[in-house]
Amino acid sequence: MEKISRISDWIGARPVGPSDGVVEHLLTDSRSLCFPETTLFFALRTGKGDGHRYIADLLTRGVRMFVVEQLPQQPDPSATYLIVDDSLQALQRLAAHHREQYNIPVIAITGSNGKTTVKEWLYQMLSPDYVVTRSPRSYNSQIGVPLSVWGLSERTQIGIFEAGISQPGEMESLAAIIRPTIGVFTGLGDAHQEFFSSMEEKRREKWRLFEGCERVFTIGAGDDPLLEGKKLCGEVCRYLGMSDDVIAERMKHLESVAMRLEVKQGRHDCVLINDSYNNDLSSLDTALDFMMRRPERRDRQRVLILSDICQTGLSEQQLVRHVRALLQSRGIDIFIGIGPVLSRSGLGYGFADTESFMRSEVFQRLRGALILIKGARSFRFENITAALEQKVHETVLEVNLAAVVDNLNHYRSFLIRDTSREVRATPFVCMVKADAYGAGAVEVSKTLQDQGVSYLAVAVADEGAQLRAAGITTGIMVMNPEMSSFDTLFEYNLEPEVYSFRLLDALVRAAEKSGVTDFPIHIKLDTGMHRLGFDPEKDMPELLRHLHRQSALVPRSVFSHFVGSDSDDFDAFSREQYRRFSVGANALQEGFSHHILRHICNSAGIEHFPEYQHDLCRLGLGLYGIDSRTNAMLSNVSTLKTTILQIHDIPANETVGYSRKGRLQRDSRIAVLPIGYADGLNRLLGGGRGYCLVNGHKAPYVGNICMDVSMIDVTDVPCQEGDTAIIFGEALSPSVLAGLIGTIPYEILTSVSSRVKRVYFQ
Numbered sequence: 001m002e003k004i005s006r007i008s009d010w011i012g013a014r015p016v017g018p019s020d021g022v023v024e025h026l027l028t029d030s031r032s033l034c035f036p037e038t039t040l041f042f043a044l045r046t047g048k049g050d051g052h053r054y055i056a057d058l059l060t061r062g063v064r065m066f067v068v069e070q071l072p073q074q075p076d077p078s079a080t081y082l083i084v085d086d087s088l089q090a091l092q093r094l095a096a097h098h099r100e101q102y103n104i105p106v107i108a109i110t111g112s113n114g115k116t117t118v119k120e121w122l123y124q125m126l127s128p129d130y131v132v133t134r135s136p137r138s139y140n141s142q143i144g145v146p147l148s149v150w151g152l153s154e155r156t157q158i159g160i161f162e163a164g165i166s167q168p169g170e171m172e173s174l175a176a177i178i179r180p181t182i183g184v185f186t187g188l189g190d191a192h193q194e195f196f197s198s199m200e201e202k203r204r205e206k207w208r209l210f211e212g213c214e215r216v217f218t219i220g221a222g223d224d225p226l227l228e229g230k231k232l233c234g235e236v237c238r239y240l241g242m243s244d245d246v247i248a249e250r251m252k253h254l255e256s257v258a259m260r261l262e263v264k265q266g267r268h269d270c271v272l273i274n275d276s277y278n279n280d281l282s283s284l285d286t287a288l289d290f291m292m293r294r295p296e297r298r299d300r301q302r303v304l305i306l307s308d309i310c311q312t313g314l315s316e317q318q319l320v321r322h323v324r325a326l327l328q329s330r331g332i333d334i335f336i337g338i339g340p341v342l343s344r345s346g347l348g349y350g351f352a353d354t355e356s357f358m359r360s361e362v363f364q365r366l367r368g369a370l371i372l373i374k375g376a377r378s379f380r381f382e383n384i385t386a387a388l389e390q391k392v393h394e395t396v397l398e399v400n401l402a403a404v405v406d407n408l409n410h411y412r413s414f415l416i417r418d419t420s421r422e423v424r425a426t427p428f429v430c431m432v433k434a435d436a437y438g439a440g441a442v443e444v445s446k447t448l449q450d451q452g453v454s455y456l457a458v459a460v461a462d463e464g465a466q467l468r469a470a471g472i473t474t475g476i477m478v479m480n481p482e483m484s485s486f487d488t489l490f491e492y493n494l495e496p497e498v499y500s501f502r503l504l505d506a507l508v509r510a511a512e513k514s515g516v517t518d519f520p521i522h523i524k525l526d527t528g529m530h531r532l533g534f535d536p537e538k539d540m541p542e543l544l545r546h547l548h549r550q551s552a553l554v555p556r557s558v559f560s561h562f563v564g565s566d567s568d569d570f571d572a573f574s575r576e577q578y579r580r581f582s583v584g585a586n587a588l589q590e591g592f593s594h595h596i597l598r599h600i601c602n603s604a605g606i607e608h609f610p611e612y613q614h615d616l617c618r619l620g621l622g623l624y625g626i627d628s629r630t631n632a633m634l635s636n637v638s639t640l641k642t643t644i645l646q647i648h649d650i651p652a653n654e655t656v657g658y659s660r661k662g663r664l665q666r667d668s669r670i671a672v673l674p675i676g677y678a679d680g681l682n683r684l685l686g687g688g689r690g691y692c693l694v695n696g697h698k699a700p701y702v703g704n705i706c707m708d709v710s711m712i713d714v715t716d717v718p719c720q721e722g723d724t725a726i727i728f729g730e731a732l733s734p735s736v737l738a739g740l741i742g743t744i745p746y747e748i749l750t751s752v753s754s755r756v757k758r759v760y761f762q
């Protein structure tokens with residue numbers, strides 16, 4: 001807690017307005033507002049937008065303290081404005097000042113991979129003994145680090161912070177804010193390599209973080225990065241005085257970070273957000289923030305099921321007061337507190353333990369709600385989750401939404417543009433057509449919207465309308481607008497691609513009839529695919545005439561699509577496509593005074609032809625984890641898995657399945673899976689051509705794949721009924737399956753049928 005007047009001095013601001021405010025919370029993203037009276041908002045100018053635009057809205061929501069680069073035209077007399085040259089620098093300076101007040105061990109973690117995992121593990125190992133302040137999620141950037149360090153307080157006994165950099169020069173500012181006493185280095189990969197002239201430069205840059213450290217720990221070079229990560233955490237704990245027995249015991253229970261914040265479909269139309277593995281105040285706040293930002297149906301009640309929180313360093317009264325404030329500011333409709341402290345707190349419903357809650361009416365009555373489940377491990381909240389979960393078909397597609405973000409960041413790193421700020425613009429059109437390449441368009445779009453992408457693109461209008469109904473507000477392009485869908489386009493603000501005169505004229509007529517004006521459209525040029533599009537030379541004069549004689553539609557962008565940017569063999573043709581595109585785009589632009597956006601790169605193009613990036617890039621396959629140039633796996637997004645229903649021992653010479661195709665050469669163990677071609681398991685994989693993975697072993701499909709069922713040979717695979725079979729995922733890429741049957745990974749991904757339940761992880 002700090003007086004606004006002192007903060008003003010520290011950051012060298014020119015203050016305007018009252019000087020008596022007290023600051024407890026810092027805010028850079030207006031959506032995360034929680035405690036308006038004690039919040040200081042930093043209006044940052046980043047690639048994602050200009051924070052100054054949110055000041056008016058924040059004033060109406062009760063915020064009274066702002067750091068700005070520019071005073072609003074009509075400043076609110078009850079608000080304090082601290083005027084600075086650079087809001088980001090001011091934020092960093094404030095955090096550095098705050099840090100100076102604490103003389104405690106502070107651990108800084110950097111490296112190319114695994115920072116968040118190591119941070120969470122260290123937290124898991126240290127938090128039983130110490131009050132630890134750590135970065136929430138992966139707040140490791142030029143903005144995230146100062147926000148994290150601000151979390152240090154008198155109660156903190158150890159600080160753990162992540163530092164991530166993408167360009168030379170950034171680490172120095174992070175080092176000045178964290179001022180670590182202990183360094184942890186998780187190794188060097190090749191992420192963000194493009195901004196560094198060499199690995200050596202990158203290494204030197206990262207090590208600047210550790211300049212004042214008394215000890216630096218480095219990850220070992222073994223093959224298993226998880227094991228090395230655990231050992232690294234063990235070494236740090238030993239240095240901090242933890243005994244070997246305690247270290248060994250706690251290491252056994254380390255849980256993977258991906259387990260946190262799962263979103264699942266629950267029974268009785270409930271949606272569950274499961275964070276039932278760790279429970280402390282900062283992760284509660286993070287989870288509530290996640291819940292609040294999630295676009296949801298309005299009529300859903302928000303329910304929080306929370307267990308007592310241990311090791312906060314707060315008194316019972318302080319804790320209850322804090323939780324009460326969170327409930328109010330985060331708009332929780334129903335609160336259910338479990339454990340001795342919360343059950344007598346007077347907040348919402350209280351239960352002494354998990355079992356009495358599960359026997360209660362309150363539990364039975366949960367309907368149509370969005371439920372955040374958050375409890376310390378000893379309360380065994382997994383029982384609540386299991387009971388609330390919808391019993392799903394044994395075959396599921398697990399979708400890792402954090403991996404979608406990783407992949408987006410991977411492609412972000414190929415962008416060439418002004419990189420002076422840490423949050424670079426996100427000029428992506430993210431393709432969520434075909435139900436987001438099978439992963440599920442609604443959840444993927446929510447994630448991408450939160451990442452601030454410029455556009456989402458769907459194939460047909462109805463897909464766009466579904467996204468709007470689910471609360472998506474990002475711009476949406478419709479790649480293939482059917483003539484019958486124009487009213488849907490206008491009603492839901494879905495921007496069509498226009499590729500022919502017939503479509504253009506019909507769209508103009510419909511728009512004029514509905515009284516629509518200046519509706520954005522996207523002009524498609526055919527530069528060599530010979531699919532859809534205007535001819536960039538011959539058609540342009542006539543296209544300009546058509547566009548100029550009406551005012552219902554305006555060209556927002558002009559684009560074309562590469563035929564073969566995924567292969568070097570077609571480089572000359574790709575360059576010719578680009579030349580034709582430029583001719584058409586220039587001709588169109590000459591007819592208008594506003595800037596018409598240009599885009600031609602798809603996933604492969606972003607990387608291979610960075611000089612053709614222009615205003616937007618259209619990202620498809622790469623977002624879902626597959627590099628279409630190399631077929632390499634980026635961060636794996638989708639895992640299709642199922643369960644062994646039954647196992648039979650069958651003698652040699654018998655056959656398995658329809659048409660007696662699978663004749664057994666030896667006495668065999670045959671397992672049956674509840675997945676068939678109607679679920680999207682390609683029938684060509686049958687007859688031993690393809691395989692799935694059971695307990696890490698290859699198990700080939702035997703005989704013909706049936707509509708709903710398939711059989712696999714597990715003679716050499718240790719397994720039993722109920723075990724999981726991976727159809728595709730991290731260890732068996734869709735590209736591999738595609739290769740076996742002569743298709744492309746796109747088809748494997750988009751074939752997973754809608755009857756297969758999607759389960760999402762954050």
Ligand SMILES: *Cc1c(COP(=O)(O)O)cnc(C)c1O
Binds near residue numbers: 479601618628
């Ligand atoms: C599907 C599609 C893309 C995305 O292509 P990827 O190879 O998946 O990146 C880009 N542009 C258009 C016009 C598309 O239809």
